[in-house]
Amino acid sequence: MMKTLGLVLLASGVAMACNGGPPTDPDCQNHDLGSCGTACCKMLFTYKNNTPTQVKAAIFATLANGGPDGRYAWQTTSDGTFGFSADYNYEQFHYLGQAYHTSPMPGKYVTSGPYRDTVNFMIFSDPMAANVTTLRVFSLSDINGALGDNGMNYKNIMLAMKAVPLQASSTKHEDNSCPAPKN
Numbered sequence: 001m002m003k004t005l006g007l008v009l010l011a012s013g014v015a016m017a018c019n020g021g022p023p024t025d026p027d028c029q030n031h032d033l034g035s036c037g038t039a040c041c042k043m044l045f046t047y048k049n050n051t052p053t054q055v056k057a058a059i060f061a062t063l064a065n066g067g068p069d070g071r072y073a074w075q076t077t078s079d080g081t082f083g084f085s086a087d088y089n090y091e092q093f094h095y096l097g098q099a100y101h102t103s104p105m106p107g108k109y110v111t112s113g114p115y116r117d118t119v120n121f122m123i124f125s126d127p128m129a130a131n132v133t134t135l136r137v138f139s140l141s142d143i144n145g146a147l148g149d150n151g152m153n154y155k156n157i158m159l160a161m162k163a164v165p166l167q168a169s170s171t172k173h174e175d176n177s178c179p180a181p182k183n
Contacts, residue, residue: 102117
């Protein structure tokens with residue numbers, strides 16, 4: 001079953017991992033070199049006219065049953081809920097969520113796998129703008145010594161977010177992690 005799913009995903013154009021070779025997948029070009037003490041990526045997505053609850057529901061449904069590549073797995077939160085916390089409704093903060101993404105990523109220096117990354121989600125309202133929801137997504141390599149990730153943390157985020165059926169009004173890097181490639 002999993003072998004068939006992998007062949008279907010490859011045939012449909014969904015790459016399952018960034019392998020460190022020449023980047024043919026544009027989402028594998030944002031390499032991080034340990035900017036968080038290990039490889040990571042942090043992105044912000046802004047949604048106009050979508051409530052925090054709508055954004056949470058769309059992301060949750062997208063990654064349910066493994067997400068677009070079948071390799072995402074929601075985790076239990078500190079308050080005992082699955083995927084996302086209950087609505088905090090504390091100041092502008094609403095939801096925190098976490099999923100693991102597992103990739104079969106043999107790379108240049110290692111030949112084993114699979115590798116697991118943790119993808120965290122924070123959904124909050126913009127206190128300066130009505131009807132605007134902001135989503136912070138942070139992907140972190142869970143292996144010790146991940147100096148480089150071949151773009152996988154950026155891909156973890158973008159693969160999920162491109163599959164979400166809401167249109168972000170803006171997408172940007174929040175810090176110096178997973179920088180765009182230099183021309």
